[in-house]
Amino acid sequence: MTALEFSYSLNKMSKSLKPFALKLTKDMEEANDLLQETILKAFTNRDKFADGTNLKAWLYTIMKNTFITNYQRMVRRNTFIDTTDNLHYINSTENVTENLxxxxxxxxxxxxxxxxxxxxxxxxxxxxxxxxxxxxxxxxxxxxxxxxxxxxxxxxxxxxxxxxxxxxx
The missing domain is CATH 1.10.10.10 (Winged helix-like DNA-binding domain superfamily/Winged helix DNA-binding domain)
Structure with a gap:
């Protein structure tokens, strides 16, 4: 499949990917970002796509894996809040002391x-x-x-x- 044919197929498939992105993110802007990132990853890795296989399934897998990776990255960055009476912030970035x-x-x-x-x-x-x-x-x-x-x-x-x-x- 040539780059032009691949690009055309991606464009056609993007319409069916958007509802899936929206279901994963539950936010229109994040869904658009996820869709864009998926299309970009698919296009840059088009040499890994084997002709004759299911492009739609391949794209859904890329989208799902991208969402999971982004979610895990976000969870690692989030601040965890202690719900005890003291309400201390754990991993809070407000009061960071750096080693100078x-x-x-x-x-x-x-x-x-x-x-x-x-x-x-x-x-x-x-x-x-x-x-x-x-x-x-x-x-x-x-x-x-x-x-x-x-x-x-x-x-x-x-x-x-x-x-x-x-x-x-």
């Missing part, structure tokens, strides 16, 4: 990386960080604006390389 050690290490490493930058890159970078515009930095340092942009770019690149342990994955 990680932040302390990160800040130390960032400052060290900036200090170790070559002055030609550090000065324009720190001026830009403090809020100076490119043209103001260029005027203050008596260098062309293109050089300012290039030096800030190089400083960022070097800092990114030195601080890659803190990159968000």
């Amino acid at each position: 050690a990680y932040t302390s290490f990160a800040l130390k490493d960032i400052n060290e990386a900036i200090v170790n930058l070559d002055d030609a890159y550090k000065t324009p970078f720190m001026m830009h960080f403090r809020g100076f515009k490119y043209h103001e930095i260029a005027d203050k340092l008596n260098i062309p604006i293109g050089t300012v942009k290039n030096r800030i770019h190089i400083a960022r690149k070097e800092l990114k390389g030195k601080l890659r342990n803190y990159a968000v994955k």
Whole structure:
């Protein structure tokens, strides 16, 4: 089945999937989101669909599994409330105390990386960080604006390389 034929079949089947999504979620907006996520998953995994098998059943299975996964994710995030007389919140995100050690290490490493930058890159970078515009930095340092942009770019690149342990994955 070609991508175009598959897309056409998905479009036809989406009308029959919507009531099932509504039955699962009991909310029209969430049903639309679930339907959209199901169609997206089906289209991205169309190579896993075997020709001659029941497309409708395959889509219903994707939708049901997606709903279950989303529901489990939501349950893990929810706050549980103790119904005893004290009414304490368990797992409440209102009063979260974070361990500041990680932040302390990160800040130390960032400052060290900036200090170790070559002055030609550090000065324009720190001026830009403090809020100076490119043209103001260029005027203050008596260098062309293109050089300012290039030096800030190089400083960022070097800092990114030195601080890659803190990159968000």
